[in-house]
Each structure stands twice: as structure tokens, then as C-alpha cells.
Amino acid sequence: MSIVPGPSASRGGIIVQPTYFTSSLYVDPCREDIETLIHEFSQKYHEDPVHSFGLFKSIWVSSGWQWIHFKVFDAYARDAFLKVTIRLFMGTFSRIGACYINTPDGSVLERLGRAENVLACVGALYGVYVFYNTQPSTSAPRLHAVSSIEVSHGGRFRLA
Amino acid sequence: MVGVFVLRNLISADSGLDTLQYLLTLPSLLDTEHLSPLGRQVKHVLSQLVNSGAFYTLPSSDLGLWELPREIFVPDGEEEAAGAEASTTARKRGRPSRRDKQKRANQATATLDSWLRERQPFDNPDTPELHSGDHDQAPIPISSSRDAYLVQKMVMLGVLARDESGGEVLRTANEAVLRRLREIDEMAASQGLEVGGEGGEKTGLARIEKVVGEMEAGSCGILGIFGDSSRG
Numbered sequence: 001m002s003i004v005p006g007p008s009a010s011r012g013g014i015i016v017q018p019t020y021f022t023s024s025l026y027v028d029p030c031r032e033d034i035e036t037l038i039h040e041f042s043q044k045y046h047e048d049p050v051h052s053f054g055l056f057k058s059i060w061v062s063s064g065w066q067w068i069h070f071k072v073f074d075a076y077a078r079d080a081f082l083k084v085t086i087r088l089f090m091g092t093f094s095r096i097g098a099c100y101i102n103t104p105d106g107s108v109l110e111r112l113g114r115a116e117n118v119l120a121c122v123g124a125l126y127g128v129y130v131f132y133n134t135q136p137s138t139s140a141p142r143l144h145a146v147s148s149i150e151v152s153h154g155g156r157f158r159l160a
Numbered sequence: 161m162v163g164v165f166v167l168r169n170l171i172s173a174d175s176g177l178d179t180l181q182y183l184l185t186l187p188s189l190l191d192t193e194h195l196s197p198l199g200r201q202v203k204h205v206l207s208q209l210v211n212s213g214a215f216y217t218l219p220s221s222d223l224g225l226w227e228l229p230r231e232i233f234v235p236d237g238e239e240e241a242a243g244a245e246a247s248t249t250a251r252k253r254g255r256p257s258r259r260d261k262q263k264r265a266n267q268a269t270a271t272l273d274s275w276l277r278e279r280q281p282f283d284n285p286d287t288p289e290l291h292s293g294d295h296d297q298a299p300i301p302i303s304s305s306r307d308a309y310l311v312q313k314m315v316m317l318g319v320l321a322r323d324e325s326g327g328e329v330l331r332t333a334n335e336a337v338l339r340r341l342r343e344i345d346e347m348a349a350s351q352g353l354e355v356g357g358e359g360g361e362k363t364g365l366a367r368i369e370k371v372v373g374e375m376e377a378g379s380c381g382i383l384g385i386f387g388d389s390s391r392g
Contacts, residue, residue, distance in 0.1 A: 019230075019231055022228060022229060022230040022231060023229050023230065023231035023232070023233055024229040024231065024232045024233045025229075025233045026229075027228045027229035027230075028229065031228075049194075049197035049198070050197045052197065052198050052201055053201045053205070084228065087226070087228065088228065090179060091228070093179050093182055093183060094179060115192065115194055115195055118186070118189050118190065118195060119195065119198075121186055121189075122186070122190075122198055122202055125183065125186065125202065125205060125206070126205065129205045129208070129209060132209075132214060147214075148213075148214055148215070148216035149209065149214045149215050149216060150216050150218050151179045151180040151183070151215050151216065151217055151218065152179055152217075152218050152220060152226065
């Protein structure tokens, strides 16, 4: 296992190893950035509740998130980068979702958390939606993109 | 806090609740006046994702496969502590790794360097010291060790010459060495071996006998061998 850049298989260039993106070097700062993004959205929501998605987009752009897709180009490392980042966004639901529970009739979620938690979940949903849908689809150079958002199934909130 | 704890237990008992289900019920949580403006947009975003088949459901696992970060980066300098913890918990098995070998080689080099540095003063021929019996002397240059030897020999011969019994002591020592060499020669001969006979009369027993015999004429015996040959 190595998280330092190594030679690529194709042209002998230097690439970032996929394990870099699952390591604390990437995960911890990225998680903080996501929390900052969601926090800013929650704070500014009151200014314009009707156009929440537009508000989120402006925060996304002003924090420089639109450049994140140019972080890595090598397909092998890029796959890890995209999947881990999506998982980190989804992890917000795991943390906040743990405050909710199915009522015995199984149909309605009883609210335990505060409105901020729901707002944070909406921010995370917007985040994963924008991140997933703004993956560049260029042919020259070809850029790897993931075609799914991984969600865990089962009794616990497992993702990230 | 007690309430949260109890509810978490209930969640783990309920296998039907997962992230996707929670996501899909998110619009129903936006029924307050404060959050209701979000409803339409959240529904749209969710339906876009669901209709495009973006969500990929993974099987559940309690093995911690999804824990992030998976690798913990340890900065330079702190790895010693981390490594020490690991070595106390689990002893390494099998052959030493390349890294271990490199570490050992570096340590050996450092030890050798400091060992050589400690012995550096002997390199100086101006401060000769006698180290008889010191077997782990550093390999000092031949020229300086020879000079040191000559100086020390002259000093010692000078001291012996000043003493009345000096000549006697020297002759006794020479004869003792000769006697010991004869013993060795006999022991070797009894086993069919020969000691120091390779160089003919220039080396070995014959030469020692010759110089000890010459002591009567005033030479300094065995101690003179080296000095004479170096001059000749």
C-alpha cells in the first residue's frame, strides 16, 4: 500500500495512487470542506428559502467547488476520487439520519432532530446531486466518470 | 442523550431502514413552515436521481468496509512511536524486509563511523602510544604505525641502556622468545608441520637464532630485526 505518487502503467507518467483518496490525507480535509459547505448553506437558507437550490449553487461556485473535478485525471485514481467524495457526501445522511427512526407502523418517520439537521441533509443531497451531475463528459481528453451513487442497504447507516 | 441512545438501539434492530430509504422520506420531513419551501426542489432533485437510476444499492456489512479514512497518514518523525506500538503488539515474523535490512545497514554504518572517530588520534605519529595486547586497534596507516614503532623502540632501548641491568633484561627476553619459538617448532614438527620456514634464513627460527647469537657482539637482538631490515 502506498499513498505517494507512483508511475502509471501506460506512459510512465507520475500519477496519484487511488489509496491516497481513501487515506486520511484526503478524507479528513474533504469531510471538513463538505461540512463547511453544508453549514454555509444552512446559515444562508433564511435569506431566500424559495430559491434554495440557486443559493446552494452560488455557494458551490463561490467556494471553488466547481474546480474539484479537475483534481485528478488518471482514470484509475479518478475512480477512487469520485467514489470516495460521493461517499463522504452520503456520509452526512448516515450521521444525521441516525437521529431518526421508523415508527412501529413503518410508514412515517418520527422527527427527533432539529430543523438544522434536515437542512443539512438537504444540503448534502444538493451536494451529491451537483457533484454527480457536473462530472465532465469530454472526449479529448477522455475523463473517467462514475455512473452511480453508492448507497448502503441494511440495518445501519454505514456509508462513510 | 438517553433518548438518542435508546433510539439508536432501535435502529440497529430495524433492518428496513437504510440510507436510501431515509433519503426518499426526506421530503416528508419538510412539512414545517420553515422548511416547506424546500419541498419542491428536494422532490425534483430526488426524482431526477432515482429516475436516472443513479442510486446503486450495496449489500450491508458489519465488517467496517465503509469506514473512512481507510489509511491513516503518519507524518515523518511520529512513525517511530507508531512503529513502537505496533512492535509491542505483534512481533514480526519471517524474513526481514528490505526496509529492515536497510535500517540495520544504516545503523551498522553509523556505529562503525563513530567507532572509527573514537580511534582517530592514533593516526597522529607525533603522539605514539604503546598498545600491546590491544587487539581491536583501528587499521591505522602502515607508514605512521612503523614510525611510531621505531620511536617507541628507541625510547625503550634508551631506557634499558641507562639501566645497568638493562642488557641482561634484554638478553633474557630474547632467549625466552627463542626458547618459546623452539618449543613451537618442536610441537609443529611432532605433528608433521613446519612453522615460519617459508622465507629460508630471512624469516623464522633460523633468523631468530642468528640475531640472538649476535647479541654478545652488542646488537639489540630480536628488536633489531625490523630496524635493520627497514634500513637495508
